[in-house]
Amino acid sequence: MSTPTKPIALTRFLIEAQRAGHINPDLRLLIEVVARACKAISHAVSKGALGGVLGEAGTGNIQGEAQKKLDVLSNEILLEANEWGGHLAGCASEEMDDFSKIPNAYPKGNYLLLFDPLDGSSNIDVNVSVGTIFSVLKCPDGIDELKTEHFLQPGTQQVAAGYTVYGPSTMLVLTIGHGTHEFTLDRELGSFLLTKRDLRIPADTKEFAINMSNQRHWFPPMQRYASELLAGKTGPRGKDFNMRWVASMVADVHRILTRGGIFIYPRDQKDPDKPGRLRLMYEANPMSFIVEQAGGAATNGAQRILEIQPEKLHQRVAVFLGSKNEVEVATRYHLEAQ
Numbered sequence: 001m002s003t004p005t006k007p008i009a010l011t012r013f014l015i016e017a018q019r020a021g022h023i024n025p026d027l028r029l030l031i032e033v034v035a036r037a038c039k040a041i042s043h044a045v046s047k048g049a050l051g052g053v054l055g056e057a058g059t060g061n062i063q064g065e066a067q068k069k070l071d072v073l074s075n076e077i078l079l080e081a082n083e084w085g086g087h088l089a090g091c092a093s094e095e096m097d098d099f100s101k102i103p104n105a106y107p108k109g110n111y112l113l114l115f116d117p118l119d120g121s122s123n124i125d126v127n128v129s130v131g132t133i134f135s136v137l138k139c140p141d142g143i144d145e146l147k148t149e150h151f152l153q154p155g156t157q158q159v160a161a162g163y164t165v166y167g168p169s170t171m172l173v174l175t176i177g178h179g180t181h182e183f184t185l186d187r188e189l190g191s192f193l194l195t196k197r198d199l200r201i202p203a204d205t206k207e208f209a210i211n212m213s214n215q216r217h218w219f220p221p222m223q224r225y226a227s228e229l230l231a232g233k234t235g236p237r238g239k240d241f242n243m244r245w246v247a248s249m250v251a252d253v254h255r256i257l258t259r260g261g262i263f264i265y266p267r268d269q270k271d272p273d274k275p276g277r278l279r280l281m282y283e284a285n286p287m288s289f290i291v292e293q294a295g296g297a298a299t300n301g302a303q304r305i306l307e308i309q310p311e312k313l314h315q316r317v318a319v320f321l322g323s324k325n326e327v328e329v330a331t332r333y334h335l336e337a338q
């Protein structure tokens with residue numbers, strides 16, 4: 001991992017990626033536009049109460065969640081920024097019942113953009129880190145009319161994925177399939193500057209992230225795995241583990257990309273029909289691509305998340321991701337119990 005002495009801007013990074021043949025001009029423009037929208041969201045988030053953006057919107061989304069004003073605003077910012085550029089065929093979002101087509105007034109492109117406009121929205125009103133997560137797919141060639149089925153591609157088909165974390169500083173973490181790279185927003189310049197190239201997640205860790213309050217609802221393999229972590233030095237794992245849970249996936253994954261760890265949101269018996277809490281298309285797939293590109297692993301307890309064939313746009317999935325060796329142990333316990 002190397003930190004350049006004179007940071008390069010996202011624009012230059014993307015131009016160089018284009019010259020290297022890793023992206024084409026349309027995908028470069030798309031990523032630039034998403035980054036620009038994230039700057040606008042960062043600005044709105046940082047205004048907080050002064051911008052009148054905190055609190056409930058008074059509406060709900062298709063997932064049955066109450067929307068915050070910032071969930072709705074961030075969704076609008078991303079849609080508005082992307083609809084006129086000519087690089088997209090359509091968008092899908094956690095906050096929209098159906099995918100959104102590009103209005104007829106604008107040209108259409110070859111990409112599909114999927115996003116969680118504001119991740120960790122329960123943290124907004126308490127001034128804790130939130131984020132935006134996005135995933136880019138190629139639209140199948142030769143289609144007459146865009147349909148939901150065109151979005152239902154496994155995560156291995158992603159051509160780019162990233163997240164922005166709105167924390168003490170605003171950071172963009174991006175992969176275009178050639179490593180995972182971190183940019184920090186320079187607010188005076190208005191640019192994202194490369195601050196870490198090729199993030200690497202250590203294979204071993206002593207840190208885990210899970211909502212422990214759900215413990216009584218977990219299935220036996222999850223109970224087994226967590227009890228071993230909690231047993232500490234004298235237990236079967238022979239080391240003490242530390243726990244961290246921000247309750248914003250972006251912030252928890254960002255910590256794991258920075259210093260290792262395992263992030264878990266398992267399926268549980270509270271709602272056995274639900275295959276997990278997190279959304280495959282807006283959260284699990286992009287994060288899995290980012291984590292794998294940084295040398296980590298991501299499964300649903302049975303298979304690699306990126307190989308799951310999606311059946312629904314708002315599909316949920318169990319998530320085990322981060323340091324490779326821990327994800328392997330947790331997945332093995334689940335497979336053994338099948």
Ligand code: AHG
Pocket residue numbers: 065094116118119120121122211247248249250
């Ligand atoms: P969102 O705010 O986009 O709906 O996502 C919230 C997700 C994720 O960010 C986080 O890891 C998890 O929900 C938090 O779950 P708990 O409320 O169970 O802690």
Ligand code: MN
Pocket residue numbers: 065094121
């Ligand atoms: Mn939500």
Ligand code: MN
Pocket residue numbers: 116118119120249283
């Ligand atoms: Mn989310």
Ligand code: MN
Pocket residue numbers: 071094116117118119120121
């Ligand atoms: Mn969200």
